[in-house]
Amino acid sequence: MDFNTNYTPEQQAFRIAISGWLDEHAPKNLRFPPDGSPLNAETQAIVKEFRLKLGEKGWLAPSWPREIGGGGLSTSFDVVLMEEMRRFDMPSMGDNTRWVPAMMVWGTDEQKKRFITPSLRGETITWQTFNEPDSGSDFATVHTTAVPEEGGYRITGTKAFITGRFDPDYLVTLAVTDPERPRRYNLGVFMIDATLPGIEIKTMRMLMGSERRVFFDNVFVPDDCLIGPPFQGWEIAYSIIEAERGGAAFRLSEDGTIESIYTYLKDQRSEQP
Numbered sequence: 001m002d003f004n005t006n007y008t009p010e011q012q013a014f015r016i017a018i019s020g021w022l023d024e025h026a027p028k029n030l031r032f033p034p035d036g037s038p039l040n041a042e043t044q045a046i047v048k049e050f051r052l053k054l055g056e057k058g059w060l061a062p063s064w065p066r067e068i069g070g071g072g073l074s075t076s077f078d079v080v081l082m083e084e085m086r087r088f089d090m091p092s093m094g095d096n097t098r099w100v101p102a103m104m105v106w107g108t109d110e111q112k113k114r115f116i117t118p119s120l121r122g123e124t125i126t127w128q129t130f131n132e133p134d135s136g137s138d139f140a141t142v143h144t145t146a147v148p149e150e151g152g153y154r155i156t157g158t159k160a161f162i163t164g165r166f167d168p169d170y171l172v173t174l175a176v177t178d179p180e181r182p183r184r185y186n187l188g189v190f191m192i193d194a195t196l197p198g199i200e201i202k203t204m205r206m207l208m209g210s211e212r213r214v215f216f217d218n219v220f221v222p223d224d225c226l227i228g229p230p231f232q233g234w235e236i237a238y239s240i241i242e243a244e245r246g247g248a249a250f251r252l253s254e255d256g257t258i259e260s261i262y263t264y265l266k267d268q269r270s271e272q273p
């Protein structure tokens with residue numbers, strides 16, 4: 001098995017260009033809690049400023065179309081960029097964008113403009129809030145409710161084990177829109193402004209790392225924050241989970257485990273007579 005990675009001259013030229021850019025712009029000597037805990041306000045501010053610079057170049061989403069705020073590159077360039085970012089020992093840039101493909105399919109043009117482009121330009125942070133204290137991989141067990149009323153929905157429930165190193169602007173959330181309908185045909189996905197009244201976020205310290213909990217207490221969410229039809233949340237949420245569970249062609253691990261196994265195997269091979 002050949003463990004060498006070969007790059008084309010174009011990819012190498014791209015590496016030199018972004019490497020120089022990162023040397024100039026990437027924040028130096030930042031300290032991130034190794035257990036995935038939230039970043040302090042000062043570190044968040046520094047990283048957010050850097051995110052804006054990356055977003056301006058389309059490098060927060062290098063292989064996504066330029067029209068929506070991406071870099072318009074092929075995935076191989078995406079990999080080169082990720083490898084160079086790794087040199088600076090930075091965690092992922094903080095935003096969960098796995099909802100973007102779902103919104104490209106089910107969102108309105110207005111929603112795409114309002115949510116996708118600011119996210120890819122580094123202006124907003126979104127958390128994925130699907131999981132609940134008593135509901136995990138089986139979305140049919142979601143308890144959070146979204147009760148329809150004039151102009152929107154009232155959301156009530158608790159989301160648990162949420163990852164969030166940065167304070168969020170939006171919460172992409174799954175909730176039951178009609179408890180009378182059959183399971184799997186009774187859910188909606190909402191893009192919720194995290195600053196709305198009735199939302200409380202707590203950090204729960206655990207033995208290893210921490211989790212964020214989001215409490216929705218009768219939160220009014222306007223109609224135009226529902227993504228797709230009100231009863232199609234099951235399908236929409238699973239399309240987001242599909243991206244999370246390996247939809248991307250290549251991904252560097254956040255803690256470098258895969259890269260160190262790769263290096264170990266490569267070294268073992270080169271040491272063989």
Ligand SMILES: Cc1cc2nc3c(=O)[nH]c(=O)nc-3n(C[C@H](O)[C@H](O)[C@H](O)COP(=O)(O)OP(=O)(O)OC[C@H]3O[C@@H](n4cnc5c(N)ncnc54)[C@H](O)[C@@H]3O)c2cc1C
Nearest residue numbers: 127128129130131132135136137138159160161162163164
């Ligand atoms: C580090 C970390 C970060 C996370 N970040 C987030 C986040 O940002 N946002 C978020 O929403 N969630 C997050 N989660 C939660 C994550 O989505 C859940 O852990 C996941 O959905 C699995 O749920 P669970 O742990 O309750 O396991 P369970 O759902 O209880 O699953 C346990 C086992 O039972 C099986 N199982 C479950 N239901 C069924 C069924 N009906 N039929 C057959 N088999 C079944 C599963 O396949 C699995 O093998 C995070 C979790 C971790 C560990």
